[in-house]
Amino acid sequence: MTERAETADGIVYLVGAGPGDPELLTVKAKRLLEEGDIILHDKLSGPDILDRIDPDRLEDVGTRGHGDTTPQSYVNERMVELAREGKTVVRLKGGDPTVFGRGGEEMRYLADHGVPFEVVPAITSAIAGPEVAGIPVTDRNHASTFSVVTGHEDPNKEESAVDWEALAATGGTIVVLMGVTRLPEYTDRLIDAGLAPTTPVAMVERATWPAQQVVTGTLETIVEAADEADIEPPAVTIIGDVAGTRETALEFLATNYE
Numbered sequence: 001m002t003e004r005a006e007t008a009d010g011i012v013y014l015v016g017a018g019p020g021d022p023e024l025l026t027v028k029a030k031r032l033l034e035e036g037d038i039i040l041h042d043k044l045s046g047p048d049i050l051d052r053i054d055p056d057r058l059e060d061v062g063t064r065g066h067g068d069t070t071p072q073s074y075v076n077e078r079m080v081e082l083a084r085e086g087k088t089v090v091r092l093k094g095g096d097p098t099v100f101g102r103g104g105e106e107m108r109y110l111a112d113h114g115v116p117f118e119v120v121p122a123i124t125s126a127i128a129g130p131e132v133a134g135i136p137v138t139d140r141n142h143a144s145t146f147s148v149v150t151g152h153e154d155p156n157k158e159e160s161a162v163d164w165e166a167l168a169a170t171g172g173t174i175v176v177l178m179g180v181t182r183l184p185e186y187t188d189r190l191i192d193a194g195l196a197p198t199t200p201v202a203m204v205e206r207a208t209w210p211a212q213q214v215v216t217g218t219l220e221t222i223v224e225a226a227d228e229a230d231i232e233p234p235a236v237t238i239i240g241d242v243a244g245t246r247e248t249a250l251e252f253l254a255t256n257y258e
């Protein structure tokens with residue numbers, strides 16, 4: 001419902017931070033981070049980007065004390081409150097703001113409350129994560145489609161929101177975001193659905209952050225490999241033949257991240 005008794009003099013920019021390397025921010029995101037009155041952010045934007053912003057303008061809406069997540073309703077209300085105070089608000093999100101980022105929900109909330117907003121697209125980890133590790137999500141010889149799915153599902157849901165069987169049948173590259181905890185479950189499901197256990201898999205943790213880590217294997221070995229390497233979120237999982245092409249590029253892949 002529209003609630004426009006009060007209109008806002010300020011504005012909210014829903015800004016994507018990209019995967020974390022400050023040099024991968026868009027020119028517009030960089031300008032807004034310099035000019036914004038307040039930056040509402042979570043940890044996914046990465047330490048190198050957040051460390052460059054004056055701490056007085058930073059407000060962490062990712063976690064609260066004791067590691068709890070800030071409710072989305074608080075973030076929504078805070079954006080409206082600040083815009084009504086006439087502030088230029090930057091709502092900074094890791095990757096692209098509308099890829100599993102609640103950008104859509106926030107746009108609708110702002111519109112419903114009469115707050116002007118603009119969306120600033122960015123590089124998503126779904127493509128950049130594989131890419132900086134030497135893995136193209138499409139490749140003329142290996143994959144002409146790619147699917148981006150979530151591995152994080154509500155354990156109380158009876159049915160998976162992701163149709164793993166259909167993904168296995170489609171072929172192409174499967175990119176899983178939020179897919180560390182449930183790696184054993186979805187790799188098993190893909191094998192059960194007919195993908196070869198030898199299908200190449202790679203995981204890229206903290207892509208473009210100073211501590212980037214890459215681990216490779218196959219559908220049947222990746223769980224053990226990820227455990228051994230102690231892979232933790234945020235990480236992106238890449239499943240499909242493209243994940244196996246990395247080795248050929250590795251010798252000459254210059255990176256500042258690993």
Ligand SMILES: C[S@@+](CC[C@H](N)C(=O)[O-])C[C@H]1O[C@@H](n2cnc3c(N)ncnc32)[C@H](O)[C@@H]1O
Pocket residue numbers: 019020044093094095096097098099100101123124125126129176177178179204205206207208209233234235236
């Ligand atoms: C809530 S989703 C947000 C995705 C984000 N909007 C994007 O476009 O990249 C969070 C997930 O994105 C992935 N992710 C985000 N940044 C990452 C990074 N720098 N390296 C690896 N994975 C990343 C991880 O799978 C993480 O669990």
